[in-house]
Amino acid sequence: MKRSNDEIWFAVNNYGVIIKPKEKEAFCLDNTNTNYIKENFVNAVFESKDKTMWIGSRNGMSIVYPDNTGYFLTMKEGKKDFSSCDIRNICQDRQGNIWVSTDNEGIIRISGKTRNIRSLKYRQYCPKNGKYAINDAQKCMEDNQGRLWAISNSGGLFLYNKVEDRFEYQNRKLHLPDDQTFSVEGDASGNIWVALNKALAYITWKNQESDHLRNITYFTQEDGLGEIKFSADASYQFGKEIFFGTRAGFFSFPPSAMTKMKNQPQFGIIISA
Numbered sequence: 001m002k003r004s005n006d007e008i009w010f011a012v013n014n015y016g017v018i019i020k021p022k023e024k025e026a027f028c029l030d031n032t033n034t035n036y037i038k039e040n041f042v043n044a045v046f047e048s049k050d051k052t053m054w055i056g057s058r059n060g061m062s063i064v065y066p067d068n069t070g071y072f073l074t075m076k077e078g079k080k081d082f083s084s085c086d087i088r089n090i091c092q093d094r095q096g097n098i099w100v101s102t103d104n105e106g107i108i109r110i111s112g113k114t115r116n117i118r119s120l121k122y123r124q125y126c127p128k129n130g131k132y133a134i135n136d137a138q139k140c141m142e143d144n145q146g147r148l149w150a151i152s153n154s155g156g157l158f159l160y161n162k163v164e165d166r167f168e169y170q171n172r173k174l175h176l177p178d179d180q181t182f183s184v185e186g187d188a189s190g191n192i193w194v195a196l197n198k199a200l201a202y203i204t205w206k207n208q209e210s211d212h213l214r215n216i217t218y219f220t221q222e223d224g225l226g227e228i229k230f231s232a233d234a235s236y237q238f239g240k241e242i243f244f245g246t247r248a249g250f251f252s253f254p255p256s257a258m259t260k261m262k263n264q265p266q267f268g269i270i271i272s273a
Contacts, residue, residue, distance in 0.1 A: 004051050011042040017055060036062045036070035046090035052114045056087030075122045082124055089139040089233055094146060101137035107150060131166040139233050143186035151181040153232055182230035185242050187255040195230040195244055
């Protein structure tokens, strides 16, 4: 990802984080040259609105401030310590909360002033407290309407209920055919695109209330996707395009054109190996 100071940060398995400054040589941050990276198997890097970098590894979370000082976070709620979680994705909502998707501790919400780590508060969503049905989460994503979604590679699609402070299972409600969910992205209209096992689902609503479902459209092999197998959390928005990664490459599309695809057979998705 590109940091606000124009550095490019790469999360690297077994090698920590590789940083490429603009017009300078790349260098590495790992557990041999920092005291805040405890595990070199890094899965996610993210920059929050206050320009803090978040580093999610197989064994916990580290933060790096704009002055490049950093800390390893001890994440606890009451007596429960989940600092050694296996982090898969990090995002931030409109209120400034950080949402951490993990492979073994469910979802973790971090709130407070990042520059004062003692002020940070942690909230876990997992089966034991009934706030999230499974232990693994692949990604959280806030859509253009302010709804917070979560996906799991084994458990499907979930929507955060702000009133009850928990994530609710959506596959049955939305009639999604598969619990294996690889990635999710929102578009400018407040609708979402969900990568399933063998299809890309486009879900639209009549308004921002999630109960007022308008339609679900599936794009499959017959629509030009081929025998597609999505990769986990391999999606991104850039400009007016959405990108999804697969085991054979990636494809991209502007959502406005994709929605007309069923009625325009000549429209083609660009697939790159």
